[in-house]
Each structure stands twice: as C-alpha cells, then as structure tokens.
Amino acid sequence: MEGLGINLGYLLVQIFNFGIMFVVLKEWAYKPILKMLEDRRETINKGLEDARVAAEARANAEKEAEKIIAEAQAKASEIVREATARAEQAAKDVRAAAEAEAAKARETALAEVEAERNRILADIRGQVASLAIAAAQKLVGEALDEKRQHSLLQEFFAGVQDGRVVVLGEDELKGSEAEVVSALPLTDEEKEMVEKDLLAKTGAETVSFRVDPAILGGLVIRVGDQVIDGSVAGQLNELRQALR
Amino acid sequence: MNERKWRWGFNRWLVLLFIVLGFFAAKKYPPISPHVQLPAERLSHDPLFTLPGIGEFYLTNTLVALFLVDLILLAMAFAIRRQTSKGGLGMLKGVSGALEALFEGLYNMTESTAGKWAKEIFPYFATIMLIVLISNWMELIPGVDSIGFLEKVAEHGYAAQGPFLIKEEVAHGAEGFVVIPWVRVVSTDLNFTFALALISVVMTQVIGIRAQGMAYFTKFWNTSTLFSKPIFGAIDFGVGLLELISEFSKILSFAFRLFGNIFAGSVMLFVLGALVPVFVQSMVLLLEAFVGIIQALVFGMLTMTFMAQATQGHGGHDEAHA
Amino acid sequence: MQGDIVAAAKLIGAGLAMIGALGGGIGIGLSAHGAVQGIARNPDAAGTVQTNMILGIAFAEAVAIYCLVVALLILFVF
Known part of the structure; x- marks a missing residue:
C-alpha cells in the first residue's frame, strides 16, 4: 500500500474534498440549472399545448x-335551379300558348277553306245536275220527265228518297254519334x-x-264504330269485285 | 461553396518558427529522462500535522493540483449561481452556458437510463465527471509535472546547473538531483481515484437501499429459490455471492482504470518529450485530451449505470419494477 | 550482482504482465467493430450504440488495466 502511495489520511482528505465539492455544486450549479431546465421544458410544453389549442380552434x-x-x-x-325551372316552365307555357294559337288559327283556316269548298261545291251542284241531265238526254235520246230526273239526281247525290235515307235499314245501328259523308x-x-231519319232509326x-267528292254519290253513314257504305264509289267497287 | 484562397498565412510561419526555436532549445538544454514515481511527491519536508493512528500528513503535489481543481469548480459553480440567482428562463452566458448545455445532455442521458431516480443520481454523475475531467485535462497544461524543486537523491540523479537540470549523468552512488514538480495531476494519485471509486460504489449501495429497502440485499444473499428449486437455487445463491465480490472488484476497477490511463498518459507524455523533444508531444497531447474526456465520461457513466441498476432491482422480482 | 538480477527479473516480469493488455485490445476492437456495424445499419440508433460501446470498452479495458496494475506493482512496489 505504501508503495502505491495509498494512505488513509490522503484518502480521507480526498473523500471530504469530494463531499464539499458535491454539496457546493449541487446547491449552486445543479439545482438552479435543473430547475431552469424543468421550467423551460414546462414552458415549451405549455407553448406546444397553447399552439395545439390554437390550431384546433x-x-x-x-x-x-x-x-x-x-x-x-x-x-x-337551389335558387338557380328554381329559376331555371321557372323559366323553362314559362317558356313551355309560352310555346304551348303559341302552338294552341297556331292550331286554332289553322283550324279556323281549315274550317274556312272547308266552308268555301262546300259553298263552291253547292254552287256547282246545280250545274252538275244540269250537265248530267243533258248528258243523259244525249245518251238516251229521249227526254225524261223533268221532275223525275230531278228526283233521281236528288237520290243520286243525297241518297234520300221520299223523305227517308235509302241505305238505312231498320234497327241496324247503335251509337251516340253519327256522321254522314256526301x-x-x-x-x-x-x-x-x-237528320230526322237518322235520329229516329238509330240511337244517335x-x-x-261532311263532304267528300271521292265517293262520287250516295251517302256513307258512320254511327259509332259501324259504317254503312251507300256510296256510288262503294257500289262500283263491289261491282268490280264481282266481275273479276 | 465558400472557397477560401489557400495561401501562406502568418500563423503557419509562427508555428514553423516555434518548431525551429524548440529545436535549438533542445540542442542547448537537452531534456532529461524524468524520474517516475508512483506515490505523490512530498513538497514539505516536515509533516504539516500528525494525526493519531493515521500517521504524518505532508503537503503533496497532487494536493496542490486538487486545490486548483477545487478552485476551478468553485469558480464555475459561483458563475452559475450568480447568473441563475436572478431567475428567469434565459440562456446563460459564457462558461455557465457551456456547462448548462453539458448538464442538459448529461441529465437527459441519466433520465433515459434511470427514469424517476434521475434527480438523485445526476449530482453524483455530474460531480464525478466534472472533477475527473478537469483534473485529467490539467496534465495538458505546460509546466504541470515539469516545474518544481530540485531535490537531492542518491541514485538516478542529474547534475544541476543553477535552477536547471542538465543531462549529465552523475556517477552511480554519488548525489544527483531530480525535479519534484509543484503540481502533479491529481488523477495520478491513487488516493484520489480510490476515494472516487469508494464514493461511487458506496453511494450505489445507499441509493439501492433507498430505492428497494431491505429487498436490495437479496441481490447478494439470494435464498428465495434455494429450497424450491435446489439446483437453480444454488446457482442463484452463488450468483449473489459473485455480485458481492463484483462490488469490491468494481472499486478496484474504477480506481485503477482512471489511475492507469492518466498515469500512463502522463508518463508517455514526458518520456516522449525526453526522447523527441520537438513537436511530437503536441500530437500526443491531442490524444491525451481525448483519453481524458473519455475516462471522465466512463467513470461518470459507469457510476450512473450502476446506480440505475441498483434502483431497478433483480430481474426476477416483479415488485422491484413497480 | 544479485541485486542486478532481481532488477532485471522485475523488468522482465513487468513486461510479461503487460502481455495481458492483448486481451483488452482485442476486446475493445471487437466492441468497436460491432458498434460501427450497428451504426452503419441503423444510423438513428448511433447515440445509444455509442453509449453502450463506451461502457463495453470500459469493461474490456478493465482487464488491460489490471495488467497495468500488476506491472506497476512489480516495478515499484515489490
């Protein structure tokens, strides 16, 4: 021990010295610095917490x-959609009104045209009758009784004889609406x-x-969904079918 | 990026001048091989006082170094106290700021190892580390270990010429002179290292008892499994005894590690200085600075680790982890 | 003359005792090797690895220190 220089006195001196240094450093250096570190850490944590709260807010x-x-x-x-819908609705209404107007105008025009045609046809009816009689006289060679001729023509064109509709039988037709084509x-x-005859015989x-020159003569009567073809064109057609 | 122009500056000429001057100085006064002595040299011929039962007490050159270390530490502590007494969270300035950064790093290290016992353990860690670090680095100061009294010795002495020793072997048996340095690094005194080792190990036991109470002693006298599992119980018991032995070997290991490293370092410094007097010592100084800080860190960190282990108790005991 | 032989034996003994430092050197090298590899594989753990490496080196060095102590005892004490 003496050779290594270890000596109890010096050892004790060193230990006491360490003790003094330990206490002094602990009181003067470690405590304040550790406290400062702790405070700083707390401040930082508080700052982080505040920042977190602020970020959350x-x-x-x-x-x-x-x-x-x-x-x-x-x-x-929503407002735009509503406005669009309203505008579309308005446009549709306007168009519908315009179409209705146009349709009405067309109908009126058609009715006028129809009336005009009917009037013209009525005007030429007499001439047609005269021409037919003249042609018949030329063909037959003798003059028929004027009065009878007229009644024949009446029958030909109007399909009525002695106040009755020729083609109409008894109780054949049932319906609420009747249409007569001549x-x-x-x-x-x-x-x-x-009209009288039809009303009496049918339930119309x-x-x-209606006027349709294509049927040539006679009457086509439609009651409900039934049709009686008493037209000359129909008869000619039947004849053509039979002869074939 | 910042490209500095390489040029022959003023400082390198200065370094070269000093090397050349050192060369001539070594020619004029050839360095002597120093005398190596394990115990600290006495500076006073008569004992300062005599303690009963312990012996005579001399002023040694390591005690002078110890007082210097104490002065430096007290100055640091006082600087910190003066700056922190004002309070506040601001950064400390100067040396205190550096110490604060050092303490912060050490404290974080302690906390990661010791957990809630960090506050108890840290002062030992830091004090040991600071004392050892400062005393280790004292060997880097020129004049330490080399300036001192001339003393007459009977053997291995050199001739003296005025206040200097010159390299002139005296005849064997005749009287020569050796230098007794005024300051010798305190880490090369085994009293110092043994004192630190004793404090470290004893305080480890104290902290262990404070943390675990009487359960701490089951680490050394482990009979808990001796009868339930005979074979492994016996092994556990043997391990406990080994732990007891290892506590004593820790003292030896602590004391001689520090002493050996620093003593070998200072011997190497002056032997190299005697062999190649110019420049070579400077590079070894750098190595010694590194060794000094490593040894301080190792001493402190081992103390801290042992203390932390003492608070955590034996691996098998669950209540110790609570 | 006898004293000289004892002195020579002391020097030889001290030198032989320091052969034990070989083990410490190998141990330090191995621990540094492992630590460097560990840091290379996981650079994030560098701090922890370094701390543990220094502790391990200190333990390995203890062996070499014992050799040094024996050598010093032989040289200066006996």
Missing part, C-alpha cells in the same frame, strides 16, 4: 367557414230529312255532315 373555424360556404353554395344552386254538299232540307244523339 383554427381548424374548427375553418370547418365552420367551410360549412357556411357549402350551405351558401347549396342555397345558390259527295256534294246537301241542301238544308236534305240535311234536315237525313248528334249528327254531323
């Missing part, structure tokens, strides 16, 4: 703002006659008249 505000904006956008698009416009008397309540 900001995030909330941003979310709120986003919500408000989204609501506003939804409302705006080759030339009927006179008012004839119309009245046909209303009778309408």
Whole structure:
C-alpha cells in the first residue's frame, strides 16, 4: 500500500474534498440549472399545448367557414335551379300558348277553306245536275220527265228518297254519334230529312255532315264504330269485285 | 461553396518558427529522462500535522493540483449561481452556458437510463465527471509535472546547473538531483481515484437501499429459490455471492482504470518529450485530451449505470419494477 | 550482482504482465467493430450504440488495466 502511495489520511482528505465539492455544486450549479431546465421544458410544453389549442380552434373555424360556404353554395344552386325551372316552365307555357294559337288559327283556316269548298261545291251542284241531265238526254235520246230526273239526281247525290235515307235499314245501328259523308254538299232540307231519319232509326244523339267528292254519290253513314257504305264509289267497287 | 484562397498565412510561419526555436532549445538544454514515481511527491519536508493512528500528513503535489481543481469548480459553480440567482428562463452566458448545455445532455442521458431516480443520481454523475475531467485535462497544461524543486537523491540523479537540470549523468552512488514538480495531476494519485471509486460504489449501495429497502440485499444473499428449486437455487445463491465480490472488484476497477490511463498518459507524455523533444508531444497531447474526456465520461457513466441498476432491482422480482 | 538480477527479473516480469493488455485490445476492437456495424445499419440508433460501446470498452479495458496494475506493482512496489 505504501508503495502505491495509498494512505488513509490522503484518502480521507480526498473523500471530504469530494463531499464539499458535491454539496457546493449541487446547491449552486445543479439545482438552479435543473430547475431552469424543468421550467423551460414546462414552458415549451405549455407553448406546444397553447399552439395545439390554437390550431384546433383554427381548424374548427375553418370547418365552420367551410360549412357556411357549402350551405351558401347549396342555397345558390337551389335558387338557380328554381329559376331555371321557372323559366323553362314559362317558356313551355309560352310555346304551348303559341302552338294552341297556331292550331286554332289553322283550324279556323281549315274550317274556312272547308266552308268555301262546300259553298263552291253547292254552287256547282246545280250545274252538275244540269250537265248530267243533258248528258243523259244525249245518251238516251229521249227526254225524261223533268221532275223525275230531278228526283233521281236528288237520290243520286243525297241518297234520300221520299223523305227517308235509302241505305238505312231498320234497327241496324247503335251509337251516340253519327256522321254522314256526301259527295256534294246537301241542301238544308236534305240535311234536315237525313237528320230526322237518322235520329229516329238509330240511337244517335248528334249528327254531323261532311263532304267528300271521292265517293262520287250516295251517302256513307258512320254511327259509332259501324259504317254503312251507300256510296256510288262503294257500289262500283263491289261491282268490280264481282266481275273479276 | 465558400472557397477560401489557400495561401501562406502568418500563423503557419509562427508555428514553423516555434518548431525551429524548440529545436535549438533542445540542442542547448537537452531534456532529461524524468524520474517516475508512483506515490505523490512530498513538497514539505516536515509533516504539516500528525494525526493519531493515521500517521504524518505532508503537503503533496497532487494536493496542490486538487486545490486548483477545487478552485476551478468553485469558480464555475459561483458563475452559475450568480447568473441563475436572478431567475428567469434565459440562456446563460459564457462558461455557465457551456456547462448548462453539458448538464442538459448529461441529465437527459441519466433520465433515459434511470427514469424517476434521475434527480438523485445526476449530482453524483455530474460531480464525478466534472472533477475527473478537469483534473485529467490539467496534465495538458505546460509546466504541470515539469516545474518544481530540485531535490537531492542518491541514485538516478542529474547534475544541476543553477535552477536547471542538465543531462549529465552523475556517477552511480554519488548525489544527483531530480525535479519534484509543484503540481502533479491529481488523477495520478491513487488516493484520489480510490476515494472516487469508494464514493461511487458506496453511494450505489445507499441509493439501492433507498430505492428497494431491505429487498436490495437479496441481490447478494439470494435464498428465495434455494429450497424450491435446489439446483437453480444454488446457482442463484452463488450468483449473489459473485455480485458481492463484483462490488469490491468494481472499486478496484474504477480506481485503477482512471489511475492507469492518466498515469500512463502522463508518463508517455514526458518520456516522449525526453526522447523527441520537438513537436511530437503536441500530437500526443491531442490524444491525451481525448483519453481524458473519455475516462471522465466512463467513470461518470459507469457510476450512473450502476446506480440505475441498483434502483431497478433483480430481474426476477416483479415488485422491484413497480 | 544479485541485486542486478532481481532488477532485471522485475523488468522482465513487468513486461510479461503487460502481455495481458492483448486481451483488452482485442476486446475493445471487437466492441468497436460491432458498434460501427450497428451504426452503419441503423444510423438513428448511433447515440445509444455509442453509449453502450463506451461502457463495453470500459469493461474490456478493465482487464488491460489490471495488467497495468500488476506491472506497476512489480516495478515499484515489490
């Protein structure tokens, strides 16, 4: 031990010296610095916590703002959609009105044209009759009784004889609406006659008249879904079928 | 990026001048091979006082170094105290700031190892480390280990010429002179290292008992499994006894590690200085600075680790982990 | 003359005792090797690895220190 220089006195001196240094450093250096480190750590943590809270608040505000904006956008698009729908509706209404007007105008025009044609046809009816009689006289070579000729013509064109509709049988037709098609416009008397007869024999309540030169002569009567073809064209057609 | 122009500056000429001057100085006064002595040299011929039962007490050159270390430490502590007494969280300035950064690093290290006992363990860690570091680095100061009294010895002495020794062997048996340095690094005194080792190991036991109570002693006298599992119990018991032995070997290991490293370092410094008097010592100084800080760190960190282990108890005991 | 032989034996003994430092050197080398490899594989753990490496080196060095102590005892004490 002596050779190594270890000596109890010096050892004790060193130990006491360490003790003094330990206490002094602990009191003067470690305590304040550790306290400072602790305080600093706390401050930093507090700062981080504050920052976190602030960030949260900001995030909330941003979310709120986003919500408000989204609501506003939804409302705006709703308004736009409504306005568009209303405008479309208005446009549709206008177009419908215009179409209706146009249709009405066309109908009126058509009715006028129809009336005009009927009037012209009524005008030429007499001439046609005269021409037919003249042609028949030329063909037959002898003059028929003027009165009888006229009644024949009446029958030919109007399909009525002795105040009755020729083609109409008894209780054949049932229906509420009757339509009468003639080759030339009927006179008012004839119309009245046909109407009376039809009303009496069928269950029809209303009778309408139409002119169609294509049937050549006679009458085509439609009651409900049934048709009686008493036209000359129909008879000629039948004849053609039979001869074939 | 910042490209500095390489040029022959003023400082390198200065270095070259000093090397050349050193060369001539070594020619004029050839360095002597120093005398190596394990115990600290006495500076006073008469004992300062005599303690009963312990013996005579001399002023040694390591005690002078110890007082210097104490002065430096006290100055540091006082600087820190003066700056922190004002309070506040601000950064400390100067040396205190550097110490604060050092303490912060050491404290974080302690906390990661010892957990909630860090506050108890840290002062030992830091004090041991600071004392050892400063005393180790004292050997880097020129004049330490080389300036001192001339003393007459009977053997291995050199001739003296005025206040200097010159390299002139005296005849064997005749009286020569050796230098007794005024300051010798305190880490090369075994009293110092043994004192630190004793404190470290004893305080480890104290902290272990404070942390675990009487359960701490089961580490050394482990009979808990001796009868339930005879073979492994016997092994555990033997391990406990080995732990007891290892506590004593820790003292030896602590003391001689520090002493050996620093003593070998200072011997190497002056032997190299005697062999090649110019420049070579400078490079070894750098190595010694590194060794000094490593040894301080190792001493402190081993103390800290042993203390942390003492607080955590034996691996098998669950209540010790609570 | 006898004293000289004892002195020579002391020097030889001290030199032989320091052969034990070989083990410490190998141990330090191995621990540094492992630590450097570990840091190379996981650079994030460099701090922990370094701390443990220094502790391991200190333990390995203890063996060499014992040799040094024996050598010093032989040289200066006996």
